[in-house]
Amino acid sequence: MLRRRGRVLIRKLSTPSAATTSPLHRIICAAAPPQAHARSCILSSLRRLISGATAPGISPTSGFAVEEYLVDTCGLTRPQALKASPKLSHLRSAANPDAVLAFLAGRGLSGADVAALVAKDPKFLCTKVDKGLSPIVTGLSGLGLSDPDMARLLSLAPHKFRCRSIVAKLHYYLPLFGGSSEKLLRAINFNTNLLCCKRRVELNVAFLRECGLGDPDIAKLCSSIPRMVTTNLERVQTMVALTEGLGVSRGSGMFRHALSAVAFLDEKKIAAKVDHLKKTLGWSDVEVSIALPKAPFLLAKSNESLQHGSEFLISEVGLKPAYIARRPVLLCYSLEGRMRPRYYVVKFLKENGLLKRDPSYYTVFKETEKYFVEKFICPHKEAAPHLAEDYAAACGGEVPARFRFTDYFIC
Known part of the structure; x- marks a missing residue:
């Protein structure tokens, strides 16, 4: 390539043109020394080459300034526009990009959303609105997706959104997620491969159903371990075998949790x-x-x-x-946010004779926050007026020494 460019440049520099064969040019060259003559010819040819070059970011066929359009109209930064403009160099005008931007605004995307989308997928500006995007919107609306849902989907996966197959993919996924577009979009946020590995997902989902998992459990796996359902079937089969090796049988209530625990181990x-x-x-x-x-x-x-x-x-x-x-x-419980603060509350109550019987620490630690407060804090407001305050401080991460046991007034 470099040799060919060199030959073209040499040919251009050595071939006489109308400018170099004009009477005035011949008079000047005849009066000048040989070295000056050669220098003048070379400079003249270089000027012609430079003047014929297209400015960066401008379409060579129309003069449409792509880079400036991306900055001024789409809101991209100059480095983003510089990176994106080569993918749009074939554009002859702003007509189609303007239509796409109007479409995006109609879906509720903000200026910042549009800039992020175009920076992620510059070719989105080349999508036909009437033949491409509008039918997709119609199909997604038929599935129950709202404009905010579609705006979020656009932001998550613009390159997938402009493919008509997205309607069929979401038609498959929505029932798996109980018809909830929110749960589905949350899963796509974790793993956009859900939109390009549908066949692989179908095989994995069918196998997981055979293992006794219902769709709600599979949907949770999609959210908690997104890669699990988009990996190959053999890997999922290995995960199931490892789960059973732990003594957790298929169909048991703990099976999904065990499967999550061994995923990719x-x-x-x-x-x-x-x-x-x-x-x-x-x-x-x-x-x-x-x-x-x-x-x-x-x-x-x-x-x-x-x-x-x-x-x-x-x-x-x-x-x-x-x-x-x-x-x-x-x-599995949080040590500093749950067990340690509760332990010190119970310890204080026991040492000050405020409990009729010793509770099981398993019960103390496993019960909900509401149950713990009603059982161990609220009944002692008069005898220990600072208990709730100090318990809240301990749950917030203060060192146990700040728990003011000695400051309480015991009735």
Whole structure:
């Protein structure tokens, strides 16, 4: 390519033109020294080449300034426009881009939304509104999508939106998500591959249904582990096998949670996590086999989180490893935002004789916030007027030492 360009340039520089063969030019060249003559001819040819070049960002066929249009009309930054303009160099006028922008405005997109969309997919400006976008909008409206839904879909996947097949894809997905466009769009936000891997998704969904999962569970998998349903079928089959290896059977209530926990793990990683649980909690193989089917999401917890949780439950609360193995969900609660503040409230109540009987810490930690406050805070407003305030502070992350047990007035 470089050699060909060089030959073209040499040919242009050496070929006489009307300008170089004019009487005036011959007189000037005859009067000038040979070196000056050659220099004059070269400069003259270069000027002609430069003057014939097209300015950057301008269509060579019409003079339409694409780059300026992207900046001034679409709101792109200069670097964004510079990057996008080559993809639009064939445009002859602003007629079609103007129609597309009017279409986007009609769908409720803001100026910032439009700029982001065009920067992500510059060729969207080339889409025909009457033959392309309008039929798609009609089809999506027929599925129940509102203008705000379509505006969000446009922002998430503009390059997919301008393909008519998107109507058929959403027609398949909406029932899977219980007819909720909000849930579907949330899943697409996590994984836009849902819009380009429909056949793969269909195979995975069919297999997961065979495993006893209903559509609501599969929809949750799409949202929590988006890649699961767009990966290949063999990988999903491996995940199911690993789940069953934990002792969680197909069709059980814990199956979806276990499937999420082992997603994209292999046997080696699972074995390493099991070894860490045994070492940290002093569990035997039997206790591990009891705990994991009840709380398979332990496999997704970080080693650091498991370490801190086990130290708190065993060393501070005084629970036995075997007790925790039968109630492994305790290791999944937030230590600083839930267990530690509740523990100190109960500890205070016990030390000051405000509880008629010792509660189970499993109950204390697992119950809802509403239940805990009504059971352990509200009945003691008079005896411990600062308890609710200090509990809220502890839940907000203040160190336990700020819990003012000694400041209470006990009736």
